[in-house]
Amino acid sequence: MEQSVPELMARLDSLESSLSMATTINSEVFYWWCTALMLAIHAGFLAYEMGASRAKNALASGMKNLIAFAFLIPAFYYVGWWIYLAFPSGFSIAEGSEAGLPWSEFMGPNLTDNASGIFYAAFTLFAATTASIMSGSVIERIRISGFTILAIFLGAVVWILGASWGWHPDGWLTTEWGLHDVGAAGCVHTVAGFFTLGVLINLGPRIGRFNADGTVNNIDGHNMPMSLIGLMLIVMGFFGFLGGCIIYTGDMWTTIYNTPTTLSAFAFNTLMGVAGGMIGAYLVTRDPFWMMSGALIGVISSAPALDLYYPGFAFLVSFAGGCIMPKLNDILVGKFKIDDAVGAVAVHGFGGVWGLIAAGLFASGYPNVAGPDISFVGQLSSAVVFMILGFVPGYALSYVLKVVGLLRVTEKAELAGLDKAEVPVSAYPESSVPAAFTNDPTSPTPAE
Amino acid sequence: MNTSPITSWEGAEAYFTFADKPALLALFTLIGIGVCVWTIVSMATHENKAYKDM
Numbered sequence: 049m050e051q052s053v054p055e056l057m058a059r060l061d062s063l064e065s066s067l068s069m070a071t072t073i074n075s076e077v078f079y080w081w082c083t084a085l086m087l088a089i090h091a092g093f094l095a096y097e098m099g100a101s102r103a104k105n106a107l108a109s110g111m112k113n114l115i116a117f118a119f120l121i122p123a124f125y126y127v128g129w130w131i132y133l134a135f136p137s138g139f140s141i142a143e144g145s146e147a148g149l150p151w152s153e154f155m156g157p158n159l160t161d162n163a164s165g166i167f168y169a170a171f172t173l174f175a176a177t178t179a180s181i182m183s184g185s186v187i188e189r190i191r192i193s194g195f196t197i198l199a200i201f202l203g204a205v206v207w208i209l210g211a212s213w214g215w216h217p218d219g220w221l222t223t224e225w226g227l228h229d230v231g232a233a234g235c236v237h238t239v240a241g242f243f244t245l246g247v248l249i250n251l252g253p254r255i256g257r258f259n260a261d262g263t264v265n266n267i268d269g270h271n272m273p274m275s276l277i278g279l280m281l282i283v284m285g286f287f288g289f290l291g292g293c294i295i296y297t298g299d300m301w302t303t304i305y306n307t308p309t310t311l312s313a314f315a316f317n318t319l320m321g322v323a324g325g326m327i328g329a330y331l332v333t334r335d336p337f338w339m340m341s342g343a344l345i346g347v348i349s350s351a352p353a354l355d356l357y358y359p360g361f362a363f364l365v366s367f368a369g370g371c372i373m374p375k376l377n378d379i380l381v382g383k384f385k386i387d388d389a390v391g392a393v394a395v396h397g398f399g400g401v402w403g404l405i406a407a408g409l410f411a412s413g414y415p416n417v418a419g420p421d422i423s424f425v426g427q428l429s430s431a432v433v434f435m436i437l438g439f440v441p442g443y444a445l446s447y448v449l450k451v452v453g454l455l456r457v458t459e460k461a462e463l464a465g466l467d468k469a470e471v472p473v474s475a476y477p478e479s480s481v482p483a484a485f486t487n488d489p490t491s492p493t494p495a496e
Numbered sequence: 497m498n499t500s501p502i503t504s505w506e507g508a509e510a511y512f513t514f515a516d517k518p519a520l521l522a523l524f525t526l527i528g529i530g531v532c533v534w535t536i537v538s539m540a541t542h543e544n545k546a547y548k549d550m
Contacts, residue, residue: 115539122528151521156512193540200532454540458547469546 241397328370
């Protein structure tokens with residue numbers, strides 16, 4: 049049966065409308081599941097940090113993670129999303145950023161906006177990741193209240209300002225310097241790692257970590273297998289994290305900088321990065337904890353150019369990261385007496401810097417859509433910006449908290465164990481915990 | 497309490513409760529921030545007491 053031209057046009061319009069809606073729904077579904085997968089990162093950090101704590105501090109360490117997660121969700125809703133939209137050009141407020149204010153018509157159910165909620169959710173999980181990065185380093189002596197304040201400031205203000213500058217299609221680090229960091233190694237990992245370094249300087253080491261002569265005591269966690277499973281969960285969650293770093297437009301994938309890419313590119317290089325980091329860290333430490341931390345190092349090392357690297361080369365970049373970062377952690381602990389309980393400054397802070405610099409060294413010359421080509425100088429300069437952006441607020445705020453007595457627990461509480469001091473339930477009430485790891489202050493660990 | 501900003505789904509855009517009253521939304525934001533701050537203060541008070549009682 050022949051159809052008239054108007055009928056065919058109407059049918060074409062209908063098909064186009066259906067296709068457009070299918071694209072929108074696909075996009076929403078994609079980020080929904082990326083967000084869900086990212087929850088594994090927080091399950092992982094929870095297990096990993098509780099395992100890395102002594103039994104007397106296990107629940108207090110876990111509580112810290114749970115509280116940071118719970119507080120960051122509203123905090124990011126109240127200010128975080130607006131900061132991202134407002135400051136891509138530096139400190140001046142961008143036109144249209146009011147769409148991110150919590151009383152905007154776009155910050156709730158809206159039939160004309162399928163994007164704001166789903167991107168808010170994904171970015172909120174990124175924000176919670178920054179807090180979790182800091183969380184492990186400060187276990188066993190930080191006050192939960194002080195940590196919560198630090199976590200909110202890092203997750204809802206500091207990192208997202210870095211994201212607006214360098215992980216945004218109009219961010220000035222990209223438009224001015226050509227920064228390329230598709231996997232957010234700079235704004236998430238470098239910023240959080242250096243924020244943590246600033247906090248650790250003011251927080252100080254755990255009692256018993258260093259001897260009077262400067263030698264270092266190992267303070268082992270009470271459940272290494274739980275830590276290893278936690279680290280593997282974090283790696284799993286990173287597939288959601290990195291998936292959330294890609295923009296789905298329906299007809300093609302793009303990076304956050306609007307350059308074309310494929311999910312396949314990310315799959316190749318994420319896996320090769322994980323493997324390279326694990327093998328590198330194993331080679332230099334023989335330690336399963338560092339081997340799994342090496343997986344994170346591997347992802348972070350390749351993250352800035354996940355869309356560009358030859359997978360065989362990403363493996364080598366991440367292998368180098370896996371070899372280098374444990375040694376940098378040794379220097380931080382042994383030479384500078386920084387008690388980073390899980391090595392997060394090295395893994396995330398220095399790992400992020402390495403990733404940014406590696407992209408400058410090995411992926412220079414690729415064009416950006418907005419701004420100059422990728423260059424070593426642009427990547428290095430951007431890394432310095434992220435380091436400063438993380439360190440200065442972390443040091444300053446933790447210093448203020450220290451002065452007002454909100455940063456560190458009392459010595460008595462630290463020796464007795466934070467679970468006994470602050471938590472109304474017991475982690476292992478009926479188990480046979482070795483005497484050295486009980487809450488009994490008369491049975492301190494060997495390090496004490 | 498009628499909180500609906502719409503009277504018909506035809507042409508509806510932002511349809512969440514109180515969407516047509518931005519001043520109320522701002523008030524809820526302030527109350528929410530207040531709840532978070534209050535809880536952190538309570539957390540610090542709990543810690544101070546716990547350390548003192550040890």
